[in-house]
Amino acid sequence: MRSPGDFRFSRRDLLVVGAASLTAPALGVTTSTFVAKAEIALKPAVSGAPVMSKVSFNLNGKMRELEVDTRTTLLDALRENLHFTGTKKGCDHGQCGACTVIVGGRRINSCLTLAVMHEGESVTTIEGLGTPENMHPMQAAFVRHDGYQCGYCTPGQICSAVAVLDEIKAGIPSHVSADLNAVPQLSNAELRERMSGNICRCGAYSNIAEAISEVAGRQA
Numbered sequence: 001m002r003s004p005g006d007f008r009f010s011r012r013d014l015l016v017v018g019a020a021s022l023t024a025p026a027l028g029v030t031t032s033t034f035v036a037k038a039e040i041a042l043k044p045a046v047s048g049a050p051v052m053s054k055v056s057f058n059l060n061g062k063m064r065e066l067e068v069d070t071r072t073t074l075l076d077a078l079r080e081n082l083h084f085t086g087t088k089k090g091c092d093h094g095q096c097g098a099c100t101v102i103v104g105g106r107r108i109n110s111c112l113t114l115a116v117m118h119e120g121e122s123v124t125t126i127e128g129l130g131t132p133e134n135m136h137p138m139q140a141a142f143v144r145h146d147g148y149q150c151g152y153c154t155p156g157q158i159c160s161a162v163a164v165l166d167e168i169k170a171g172i173p174s175h176v177s178a179d180l181n182a183v184p185q186l187s188n189a190e191l192r193e194r195m196s197g198n199i200c201r202c203g204a205y206s207n208i209a210e211a212i213s214e215v216a217g218r219q220a
Contacts, residue, residue: 055116059084060128068115074108075099077115078125086126086155090199097198100156100163101125107163109197126155129162138162141211149202157198161212164194168216186216 056065059082066081075092078084078101087110090098094112101110102124130136138158141147148154168190173180176193184190191209200208 053116055119057118057120058122060124066115070114070116072115073111074101074103074113074115074118074123075110078110078123081115084125084127088152088155090153090156095199096153096156097160098153098156100159100198102159102163105163105166107160124159126159129158136162137215138211141214142208145207145211145214147204147208147211149200149204153198153200153202157195157200157208160195160198161208161215164191164212165216167194186213 050069050071052067053070054065054067055077056063058064059078064082066077068077068081072081075087075089078087079089087101088098089111090096092099092111094109097109099110100107102108103113103118104121130139135143136158138161142154142158147157165186167174168184168186171183173184174190174193176189177184188209191212195208195212
């Protein structure tokens with residue numbers, strides 16, 4: 001409780017006092033007694049203590065188990081706990097796509113999901129697509145077409161590009177698909193729409209489109 005001379009009230013204070021003024025008379029207790037008991041009930045058992053949980057998932061073909069704060073994002077679990085730093089933290093708000101990974105065959109922004117939500121799932125990062133000695137076709141195409149400049153967004157771009165081609169192969173429409181029942185084709189409009197969530201601040205978009213188109217087997 002605040003001292004009598006301090007008239008600054010938080011929203012929580014207002015809710016407690018409001019509830020007390022309505023409820024205390026019905027319970028036959030004074031308002032001050034009700035407020036005191038309410039403050040005790042609302043006080044956390046251990047202030048600021050994180051809630052830890054174990055989670056395991058298949059990361060790039062290998063089962064990994066870790067214990068994390070339940071508030072830990074999949075991105076932070078990959079980078080800070082498992083040290084797979086290929087996945088980049090750009091905006092941390094799901095706006096740039098630098099943290100894109102493939103979970104259960106679908107691309108997601110790993111900064112917007114919690115690690116504990118993916119128990120038992122399959123997670124693929126840029127490290128799981130290929131190695132410098134044995135690159136994924138999409139990685140090799142990005143190199144041939146200079147689909148990067150600073151390279152920071154490139155892991156997310158490549159993961160997203162791989163998933164885009166799988167989406168089209170599976171017949172999943174996009175917002176620009178003219179016929180939702182037809183098998184989508186990798187047109188320029190489809191490619192730009194499907195990759196629009198991955199931002200390249202260097203502006204290597206034309207080269208990225210050429211790399212993806214080569215892997216898809218069509219002219220950019």
